Amino acid sequence: MTSSLTAQVLADPIALTRALVDIESVSGNEKEIADAVETALSQQPHLKVERLGHTVIARTNLGRSQRVVLAGHLDTVPVAENFPSTMDAQRIWGVGTADMKSGTALALHLAVTAPAPKYDVTYFFYECEEVERERNGLTKVAETRPELLQADFAILLEPTFGLVEAGCQGSLRARVKVVGRRAHSARSWLGVNAIHGAGEVVTRLAGYEARQVEIDGCLYREGLNAVSISGGVAGNVIPDLCEVVVNFRFAPDRSEEQAAAHVREVLDGFDVEIWDNAGGALPGLGAAPAQQFIAAVGDAPRAKLGWTDVARFAALGVPALNFGPGDPNLAHTREENVEIEKIEMGADVLRRWLVG
Numbered sequence: 001m002t003s004s005l006t007a008q009v010l011a012d013p014i015a016l017t018r019a020l021v022d023i024e025s026v027s028g029n030e031k032e033i034a035d036a037v038e039t040a041l042s043q044q045p046h047l048k049v050e051r052l053g054h055t056v057i058a059r060t061n062l063g064r065s066q067r068v069v070l071a072g073h074l075d076t077v078p079v080a081e082n083f084p085s086t087m088d089a090q091r092i093w094g095v096g097t098a099d100m101k102s103g104t105a106l107a108l109h110l111a112v113t114a115p116a117p118k119y120d121v122t123y124f125f126y127e128c129e130e131v132e133r134e135r136n137g138l139t140k141v142a143e144t145r146p147e148l149l150q151a152d153f154a155i156l157l158e159p160t161f162g163l164v165e166a167g168c169q170g171s172l173r174a175r176v177k178v179v180g181r182r183a184h185s186a187r188s189w190l191g192v193n194a195i196h197g198a199g200e201v202v203t204r205l206a207g208y209e210a211r212q213v214e215i216d217g218c219l220y221r222e223g224l225n226a227v228s229i230s231g232g233v234a235g236n237v238i239p240d241l242c243e244v245v246v247n248f249r250f251a252p253d254r255s256e257e258q259a260a261a262h263v264r265e266v267l268d269g270f271d272v273e274i275w276d277n278a279g280g281a282l283p284g285l286g287a288a289p290a291q292q293f294i295a296a297v298g299d300a301p302r303a304k305l306g307w308t309d310v311a312r313f314a315a316l317g318v319p320a321l322n323f324g325p326g327d328p329n330l331a332h333t334r335e336e337n338v339e340i341e342k343i344e345m346g347a348d349v350l351r352r353w354l355v356g
Helices: 013-021 031-042 097-113 137-144 185-190 199-206 256-266 288-297 310-315 340-354
Strands: 048-052 055-059 067-073 091-093 120-126 153-156 170-179 212-215 218-221 223-231 241-250 271-278 320-322 337-339
Touching: 013 091, 013 097, 013 340, 031 048, 031 055, 031 097, 031 120, 048 137, 055 137, 067 097, 091 097, 091 340, 097 120, 097 337, 097 340, 120 137, 137 310, 153 288, 153 310, 170 256, 199 223, 199 241, 241 256, 256 271, 288 340, 310 320, 337 340
Parallel strands: 067 120, 067 153, 153 320
Antiparallel strands: 048 055, 055 120, 091 337, 170 241, 170 271, 212 218, 223 241
């Protein structure tokens, strides 16, 4: 198959966004888009290109005093009658336009058209960001080639609507198990209804007062919520088990251990099983490249309300920010789209920062 990423398309971030969107790449199905990206990058003499699975890494080695990272994932959530793309005078519509093929297009555009940046750059175009962490392309890089992640500063081109979103929240998921005793519903007094017992869990969560904390001028809002509840055996049976799944989004000044302890404290007396816990990332605004990038954007940074792979870089001691043209409120929706003006602005900001 002939790649749609021609030289003309690579030179135009708007056309490039649409070309990437029109390569279907639901998580786990990134081969075609990774092939196209690898082909485009391998033709650039200023880049050293490697591939791990369906993650493509391209690096400059110009002897600059500092190295920065630009990273964007190639996968999308499942299609929802929004593929292929459509376009009007203001927007490109389609799955992945906001999250995050418009941002990924900016990285690919710069990788090809900026052969002499003022920093050395590592570009990551990675797989399986939208699914479990063990499948994430950056997880695989960390396990097999961790040296490739080392840098002085990183930008994740996640959707931020053209603003700098600093750090990220941590995310914890837990199962709260309420155990009862099974009985025939005609003789319910002989049993203990686990679903009724879960009412106290829901009551505590409904009354929970979430913390807000300001870090480096960025306001992080926490949230502890039930996101699913399951239980029941049959229409004539008193249930003996009910499970409530809880999600805690916590500010990056809490460690994973502190977040888990807090959830257990709130739900004291219940069986709480922590089954997913990813720490957040502090803003990381002090690094010189970060300050220069913020100056190029021209607006004050705000907190990232959500978990992103900036946390992965922060854990390695690499300060990282989120910046991309997409609107995060449209991510994963049927009506997902990106404003053409935001793509143009993002390309201009990144080029002024990276090239000068």
